[in-house]
Amino acid sequence: MATDHLEEARHVLRAKGFRATLGRARLLAVLDKAATPLSLSELEQLVPVDLATLYRTLPELVDAGILSRSELGNGVTHYEYSPHLPHHHHVVCAECGKVEDLTFCPVVELKASVTKKTEGFAHVYSHNLEFSGLCISCL
DSSP, X not given: OOHHHHHHHHHHHHHTTOOOOHHHXXXXXXXXXXXXXXXXXXXXXXXXXXXXXXXXXXXXXXXXXXXXXXXXXXXXXXXXXXXXXXXXXXXXXTTTOOEEEESSOTTXXXXXXXXXXXXXXXXXXXXXXXXXXXXXXXX
């Protein structure tokens, strides 16, 4: 694993108030190189840390805003480290599982109208949206 990826990961961890352990830095470095969000089982195979560390660390890093969590339509949570990407969503092929990032968020305008249309909510701070379909190869 490249030293510069590990050092950048350690810097991000420290900036968010985390101890920059080797395990956490390796997790971020693997996710940084990944082309698509990765599941817990994929991370378990790719990151040389014990499973308990992954179970404990992933939610902490999501809560801190370092990682994002996605449900890609298969009942499995996936994690993504995208410090250089703005908030985004995904489209997933229901046949082969191919995942592609959407570079825009179609929900931004809806968030404001949700609070106007509800009686008991003053603010909506997050949302989840993923699209499913068939990629060109699976048509």
